[in-house]
Amino acid sequence: MALLCYNKGCGNRFDEDKNSDEACLYHPGVPIFHDALKGWSCCKKRTTDFSEFLSIKGCSRGRHSNEKPQEPLRPEVTSEKGDTLLHTGPEIIYQGPKSAEALKKERPSSDEPKSKLSVKVSPSLAQVLEKLDISNKEEAKKKEIEAAVPGTRCKNSGCKTVYQGPETDAETCxxxxxxxxxHEGYKYWNCCCIKTTDFNAFLDQKGCTIGKHCWVRKQVRPAQS
Known part of the structure; x- marks a missing residue:
């Protein structure tokens, strides 16, 4: 029976008979959140995107372990006044999508007058756009399935399903x-707002939406001026 590895950054299933000192790639450190950057204390990679943070590959090799951590895995949140961990040398930073809080600050005040924008689309153009949208979605889905390999984990937040073949893609996500x-020691998703202070409990929160699995991370295209 396959066992689940609880080493941080691994999460794969393993056979104890085939376990070895080089079988597991994991993070021996703790998660760190500092000035919107997220990373692990054991390596220098940093990212502003939470899903990218969860996907950072482990930096150490060791044996798989199916023992759950005895103490809650709590991230170290630091500030300019008290940075508990300092790294020498350059850090690798991934620029992820803007957070919901940042987007909210950029929006104009709700007290400002609103103006309705008129949108006119001719019937012929609407048909062309609809066919193009369907074609693009089918092509993107085909490429995604072709790019997925057995062992790939679903990229949707909160989903831990691992791709085993075409039959996995038919499952609900x-x-x-x-x-x-x-915020203030609490961790939660802004789509369901179930708050917790335990980082492990936050990662194990069951998703609140049903949809399709995503095996390939979607690229964020820069806005064209």
């Missing part, structure tokens, strides 16, 4: 469509 929020 239970995930969080929102963004993670860390």
């Amino acid at each position: 239970c995930h969080h469509p929102g963004a993670p929020v860390f």
